[in-house]
Amino acid sequence: MxxxxxxxxxxxxxxxxxxxxxxxxxxxxxxxxxxxxxxxxxxxxxxxxxxxxxxxxxxxxxxxxxxxxxxxxxxxxxxxxxxxxxxxxxxxxxxxxxxxxxxxxxxxxxxxxxxxxxxxxxxxxxxxxxxxxxxxxxxxxxxxxxxxxAEAAHFAPPSTAEGSRTDRCVYVGALDDRFDWERVAGWARARPGVEFVVAGPDAHPPRPMPSNVLLVGSLPYAEVPALLHTARVGLLPLSDNPLNAGRSPMKLYEYLAAELAVVARETPGIRASSELGVEVYADDADADAALDRALAHPSPNRAGGLAASAASxxxxxxxxxxxxxxxxxxxx
Structure with missing residues (x-):
């Protein structure tokens, strides 16, 4: 800028x-x-x-x-x-x-x-x-x-986009020890009818993922918005790595700019905002309910898109x- x-x-x-x-x-x-x-x-x-x-x-x-x-x-x-x-x-x-x-x-x-x-x-x-x-x-x-x-205009859906999106969840980003593979697997096993797309380099899950988890590798920055626009929910499944406490993930605002609802592990920098489609969980006990709330949020998430513009x-x-x-x- x-x-x-x-x-x-x-x-x-x-x-x-x-x-x-x-x-x-x-x-x-x-x-x-x-x-x-x-x-x-x-x-x-x-x-x-x-x-x-x-x-x-x-x-x-x-x-x-x-x-x-x-x-x-x-x-x-x-x-x-x-x-x-x-x-x-x-x-x-x-x-x-x-x-x-x-x-x-x-x-x-x-x-x-x-x-x-x-x-x-x-x-x-x-x-x-x-x-x-x-x-x-x-x-x-x-x-x-x-x-x-976020580069809000880059991630915003085209003005011609219409209709609610399918029950698809997506993650785009690094896949290091701050990413919780087990949480993604748990969500996927509980919802066999929902597709979970994970985009990022060097994906090495600790064990085989359920069949409805799709690993697509790295994506060029220019191609990320098109993927996000196919999904209803953006995922931020942060692990219990203590360094996650200090994160200010750009992906939160990129997801919102793409008019996705978001489900994330709660941190000092990521708090619930249901009116904007941001749902959080503290541990596995409430992670499923948080995802259900995100999936139920109106789609596309217009309120989240407006919030992302303010954080451009x-x-x-x-x-x-x-x-x-x-x-x-x-x-x-």
Whole structure:
């Protein structure tokens, strides 16, 4: 959105090191799609995915050096950093205003240690949830909670769409240890007439799924709305991984923008809102009832679509820009 508004935006991704490639942590197909050098995407953002020998932060070159190697002037008006592994002393020198944007909880380990260093150096914090902000401890710099949003217009159904949708449930996203396969299997076994579609990379259920669970693999971003428009309910079956407490899932608003009802495990950032078609459960005991309520919600979910428009990235960008204007550049 900042690029759309005329800003020259550079995005540095987490480096893909030689060690990642040799150990298979990054697959060949994925690697083949990653440009070797900085490239401006269709949105006007200059994208850079460094390829050092050793992983960050152990052996990766400084961010400033990564930029210089690509012919990018390492001087900016504002820097936002949301990946602790990319922190090094050069990041502080890139701009007079450096903002930390934590998107997750880091209760321990390397990222926790790096986060403490970051908080000692940056000028402000923009956290993606109240829980993530609380996890930082006491702060003495300006802070803002700005939850994730959605590209609402991208996910909205076509104006010509008519009629109620079939009893189909869908999940699109990562399939790591934060995803509750057992919950999906339980829902599917109890409702053999409902199809459950799971879209995401590297799907490895712990055991065979019921026949009405369809695994479709990764989908290009452009194709996700069409899939969502075939379904009635969007699923957010979060596992009991404690890190889920800090999540502000973009998928919540993407589902709503696509006019789906949503069923999700309750977290500090995801609460019930039945009038908007958002139903939550605390554990397996009430998960089935929550899904039944979501399936019974009017479809398409017009109220949810309107709510997603209010949480669009356009509105989020407005809030971010207003916050940045309140920050004074660091004195030289």
């Amino acid at each position: 900042l690029a759309d508004r005329g800003a020259d935006v550079v995005h540095v991704s987490t480096p893909i090191s030689l060690m990642h490639r040799l150990t298979g942590r990054v697959g060949r197909q994925h690697l083949a799609r990653v440009p070797r050098h900085a490239r401006r995407d269709d949105d006007g953002v200059l994208q850079l995915v460094p390829r050092p020998i050793l992983p960050a932060p152990v052996g990766a070159p400084s961010v400033a050096r990564m930029l210089k190697r690509e012919g990018i002037d390492p001087a900016f008006d504002v820097v936002l950093i949301d990946q602790p592994l990319l922190w090094d002393s050069s990041v502080r020198s890139l701009a007079d205003r450096v903002i930390y944007r934590p998107t997750d909880l880091y209760p321990g380990g390397l990222k926790h240690a790096l986060q403490r260093r970051i908080l000692d150096e940056v000028d402000a914090v923009v956290a993606t949830s109240d829980e993530v902000l609380r996890g930082l401890g006491e702060l003495h710099i300006p802070a803002l909670v700005l939850e994730n949003g 990235w356009e509105r989020k960008t407005d809030s971010l820009q207003d916050f940045l204007l309140t920050l004074s550049p660091r004195a030289a």
